[in-house]
Amino acid sequence: xxxxxISVAAARNPAQAVRASVPPTLMRRTxxxxxxxxxxxxxxxxxxxxxxATAGVLAAGLLxxxxxxxxxxxxxxxxxxxxKGSGWVLADGPAIAAVGVGAEPEAEERVDLGGAVVTPGLVxxxxxxxxxxxxxxxxxxxxxxxxxxxxxxWAGIDAEAEYAAARTGLAELALSGCTTVFDxxxxxxxxxxxxxxxxxxxxxxxxxxxxxxxxxxxxxxxxGGLPPxxxxxxxxxxxxxxxxxxxxxxxxxxx
Numbered sequence: 576x577x578x579x580x581i582s583v584a585a586a587r588n589p590a591q592a593v594r595a596s597v598p599p600t601l602m603r604r605t606x607x608x609x610x611x612x613x614x615x616x617x618x619x620x621x622x623x624x625x626x627x628a629t630a631g632v633l634a635a636g637l638l639x640x641x642x643x644x645x646x647x648x649x650x651x652x653x654x655x656x657x658x659k660g661s662g663w664v665l666a667d668g669p670a671i672a673a674v675g676v677g678a679e680p681e682a683e684e685r686v687d688l689g690g691a692v693v694t695p696g697l698v699x700x701x702x703x704x705x706x707x708x709x710x711x712x713x714x715x716x717x718x719x720x721x722x723x724x725x726x727x728x729w730a731g732i733d734a735e736a737e738y739a740a741a742r743t744g745l746a747e748l749a750l751s752g753c754t755t756v757f758d759x760x761x762x763x764x765x766x767x768x769x770x771x772x773x774x775x776x777x778x779x780x781x782x783x784x785x786x787x788x789x790x791x792x793x794x795x796x797x798x799g800g801l802p803p804x805x806x807x808x809x810x811x812x813x814x815x816x817x818x819x820x821x822x823x824x825x826x827x828x829x830x
Contacts, residue, residue: 636666636667636682636683636684637665637666637682637683637684637686638663638664638665638666638679638680638682638684638685638686639663639664639665639666639686639688639693640661640662640663640679640685640686640687640688641661641662641663641664641688641690641691641692641693661676661677661679662674662675662676662693663675663676663679663680664693665680665682694752695754696752696753696754696755697751697752697753697754697755698753698754698755698756698757699748699753699755699756699757700757701757701759702744702748702756702757702758702759703758703759703760704737704740704741704744704745704756704758704760704774705729705732705736705737705740705741705760705762705770705774706725706729706740707740707741707743707744707747708736708739708740708743709725709728709729712724712725712728713725719801722801722802723801726762726801726802726803726806727803729762729764729806730762730764730802730803730805730806731764732762732764732767732770733764733767733770734767734768734769734770734772734773735773737760737769737770737773737774738773738774738776738777740774741758741773741774741777741778742777742780742781745777745778745781745783745785746781748783749781749782749783753783754783754784755783755784755785755786756778756783756784756785756786757785757786757788758774758785758786758787758788759788759790760774760787760788760789760790761789761790761791761792762792762802762806763791763806763808763816764805764806765805765806771787771789771820771823772823774787775787787820789816789817789820791808791810791813792806792807792808793807793808793809793810793813794807795807
């Protein structure tokens with residue numbers, strides 16, 4: 576039975592979001608997966624049939640008919656947490672307006688999920704999206720060897736690379752049913768700006784909720800640390816940048 580994970584969001588640019596494809600590493604891991612995406616009434620619906628999961632971005636006036644049931648507490652919910660019968664979810668703008676079974680409310684558009692079970696989206700509580708671009712490197716290494724090999728590579732990251740990494744990683748997560756991501760970014764090469772903003776932009780475009788964390792490193796290789804010295808930051812600069820990003824409201828409310 577297929578499972579649909581619903582993200583309550585309004586895609587800012589759904590046509591652009593559809594162009595996010597399944598990364599080659601995911602396709603190698605699940606060779607039977609067939610990814611597809613369509614836009615309906617400003618909503619992005621992406622299905623990864625090989626994983627049996629789907630993430631959806633809801634728009635105003637959109638009714639999802641689940642068929643098998645809707646997971647969640649409330650009247651009519653069985654011991655397994657699923658509302659039995661012909662379930663449905665109604666979206667109204669950036670929020671779920673109602674969830675129920677039986678008679679469906681009026682809506683601008685109805686999407687038949689073909690007997691699926693609808694569940695809330697999964698939450699990823701620890702991620703490093705920038706590492707998406709280099710996860711094929713040093714795969715057989717232990718942790719410290721892996722870090723020593725990749726820190727010099729990560730020292731070349733800029734906002735464009737961060738955006739590409741975030742779009743790829745977030746699209747992969749969304750296609751497997753994850754709709755909220757906590758990302759910990761701690762690599763900030765000197766003279767590079769806009770890295771956290773780039774991943775927040777990618778999340779907003781894809782309709783995924785992101786909580787972006789700004790980390791740092793203050794012990795370089797010349798002082799016995801692992802990262803190159805060009806990735807080391809002064810503590811006062813770290814605190815000032817963290818305050819700036821907090822004012823930027825990096826906890827995106829787009830999803």
